Amino acid sequence: MRLPTGPLRLLVLATLVNTLGNGLWMASSALFLTRSAGLSIGQTGVALTVTALVCMVASAPMGYLADRGGARGVLVAGLIALAAGTAALALVGSVWTFLLVAVPMAIADAAQRAAKGAVIAGAVPADKRVHTRAYLRSVTNVGIAAGAALAGVGLALDTRAAYLALIFGNAITYLAAAAMLSRLAPVPRSPKRADGPRLIALRDRPFLAFVALDGLLSTHFGLFEVALPLWIAHRTDAPRWLIAVLFLTNTTVVVLFQVRAARGTDEPRGAARAARRAGLALFAACALYALSGSAHHGVTIALLVAGALTHVGAELWHSASGWGISFGLAPPDAHGQYQGAYAIGMQLGQMLAPFVVTTLAVGWGGPGWIVLGAAFALAGAAMPAVVGWALRHRPFVTGPDHAATEPATA
CATH class of the missing domain: 1.20.1250.20 (MFS general substrate transporter like domains)
Incomplete structure (x- = not known):
């Protein structure tokens, strides 16, 4: 897969770094929450369902924020918020403290996901947008697979220190992706509509x-x-x-x-x-x-x-x-x-x-x-x-x- 040029290069590199961290978390999250953070299996399932619902409900409003506030800025801010939230997972010791951290993270995740689509729409010609999403999906699979493979080391050690290393590694990838994407040209803000509904x-x-x-x-x-x-x-x-x-x-x-x-x-x-x-x-x-x-x-x-x-x-x-x-x-x-x-x-x-x-x-x-x-x-x-x-x-x-x-x- 040849590395592209222009804005797509930054999107590809940021996606690869970010999904490497996502792979670390996806492979280790269930065991971290149940074996290190003190949640039961049932509490883990309920908590993850709650955060998924929050992310879903917030998706369209956060997309509106990206249109009005500037998609690149919302994307970068969302990634920085996710880095902070991910690091804060190290403090989780119960289902309630997990929700206290994870619910804001779900909102930030909804914001960066919607904003990323708007950034692609603003930075890439219309006839290249689907190609861009396809390319990024291929890169996403590479990043997640590599992150999951690295997480295997921490899972094999099965210690709190190993789980925290995976968490902080994920947090660092969010910050690195935010730094890369901040170099993209700003996407113009959409003006407020004179009348009618916002969403x-x-x-x-x-x-x-x-x-x-x-x-x-x-x-x-x-x-x-x-x-x-x-x-x-x-x-x-x-x-x-x-x-x-x-x-x-x-x-x-x-x-x-x-x-x-x-x-x-x-x-x-x-x-x-x-x-x-x-x-x-x-x-x-x-x-x-x-x-x-x-x-x-x-x-x-x-x-x-x-x-x-x-x-x-x-x-x-x-x-x-x-x-x-x-x-x-x-x-x-x-x-x-x-x-x-x-x-x-x-x-x-x-x-x-x-x-x-x-x-x-x-x-x-x-x-x-x-x-x-x-x-x-x-x-x-x-x-x-x-x-x-x-x-x-x-x-x-x-x-x-x-x-x-x-x-x-x-």
Whole structure:
């Protein structure tokens, strides 16, 4: 992967550094909270759910703040706040002190995520935005994988000092990413609208319909991360080491092919077609997973590998479609809040996914996989119609060579 030039170079380097730290925390957070910070397993689950809800609710308002206050400044401030909050995790000794630290961190995280989308919209030409997000997603997978590998050292030591080293390492990466991104040119602030609601994204019904469908499709991440490992371990005769192989395969394919899979999704209609392909591919993957439950030995492994490869292809198309639609349907003065609203669907889908996918796929078995696959296919099939509805209710023309005006709501 050749390192790009210009603003994208800074975005890539900052993303790589930041996600390296994210990998440190993602791999060690559960054990730190339960083995060092004094939380029970149940308290950890509840606390993480609460912070996820706070992040979701704050997404659109923080996006509005990024539009009005300047996206680069909000992005940098959010990363600095996350660095401070991460360091403060060293003081956590109960579920209440964790929430005291983690809830403000969730708000800061919502701010930097929405602001990053607005920074990309402001720093990168319209016809390169999806390519940029695809490139950054590839880099994200590299960074998280490297961070998780480094975290393995701390997990093996299993001491408080080791956990604190991982936490402070994550905090440092936030500060380093903030320093890099502060070198980007400022993104112009959006003027305050003379009348009407401030959070127009939350009143844009066609866009919210897209967010809902995208959220449904987003549950496939839980399918891969939660349901499939349980399915392999408890409902098939495949060796358990296959779980690690499939995860490594998924990460490698995303790194190598996300940019290529994003071709043709720079405008909403092309992106909607990619979402339709993603839904069909997810249906095929679910069918292959279902068949693996009644197969034996080598056939089981072959079906699971085929399902995982089909699944990651769907993942590539789904990710690219979301970027193309969310950028393409947003007016130029509201990219922050539209990116924040877009994030709500994915966050909600990922929050509900563990319960939904385990109940259907693992609990029900083969028929449950087929029901999930059919739901994915229907959501993908509906996306072109929803995007067409959204475009008909917008007086501006999306694309790299056209200015835009305020969207109408339906």
